[in-house]
Amino acid sequence: MTNPALPALLQQPAGRLDLLPYAALLDLSFERVDGELQLVMPFAETLIGSPGRLHGGSIGGMLELAGLLTVIATQPEGEALPRVRPVTVTVDFMREGAATETRAAASITKLGRRVVNVHATAWQGSRDKPIAAAHINFVLDWPEK
C-alpha cells in the first residue's frame, strides 16, 4: 500500500518528493499551479544521456511519477490506500530535453477502482511545446480487508 503521508503532502501548495527515493535521486519537487499538480525537475549533469541532452529515461521516469502522484492525490485521505503500479507505460519523445528545468503534469482519462488511465506531459519553458508525453495504465491493488 501507498505511504499514507503522500496524499497529505500532495495537498500542500509545494514541497519536495524525498519520500520516494527515486524522486529524490531526480531532485524532484512539486507545485500546485491553479490546482494542478506539477512536478519540477531542475537540470543536473547527472540527468544527461547524450551531450547536452537529458536522458530519455529520466524524462520517462518523471512522466511516470507525475502520473503516479496525480493518481495518489485523488485518493481520499485517511482511507486505506491502494498500491498504485504501472502496467503499461508508452512514452512519445517529441523534442530533445535541453539542459534546463523540466516540468510534468498528468491528467486522468478514467479513474476506475481497479484501473486508472492517465496521460502525462513534460515540457521545458513553453507548455505548448511538450518534449515528451506518456500514456500510462495503472492498476490499483487494494489492501485486504
Added chain:
Amino acid sequence: MSDFADQVSQFMGPFVGRVPHNKQLGLRFIANGSNWVELQMPFAPHLLVDPDHGIWASGPIITLMDTAVGMASMLTRGAFEPHATLDLRTDYVRSPKPEATVTARGECYRMTRQIAFVRGLAHDGDPADPIAHVAGTFMFAASKLASGWRA
C-alpha cells in the same frame, strides 16, 4: 561478429556506464552481438519508489531499456550516428524481486532508411521469466546514412 560490433564491444560498451545518467543509476555493459546488447543494473535503494515495500520505480527500468535498445539500433545501423527515441512502450509483466540485479537485453529487429524498430526484455535472473517487455522505434537522420548499409 562484424568489425563494428567488435568496435562497440571494445569502446562503446564500457562507455555506456560513463554516460552521466546511466552512471547515476549504476548501468553496466555486459555483452553485445551484431544487433543486440545486454546491460545490467544492480539493485540500489535509490531505484525504489516505495522503500517500505521494496517496490522499484519505473524510471530506472525505462532508462535501462531505452539505453539497451538504443545501442542495439546503433549496432544494427553499423555506425555511430545521431538518433533519437521516437517512442518506447514498456509492459511491466511482474515486479522485480527485492534487491535483484536487473538484466536488459535489447535488439533491433528491423532497420529502414530512417527508422529502427526495436524490442527488448528485462529480467531478474531468468530470461524465461521476464519482469518487463519493451517495444519502440528510433529515428535516424536519413541524410547521414551509413555507407555500406543496405535497405
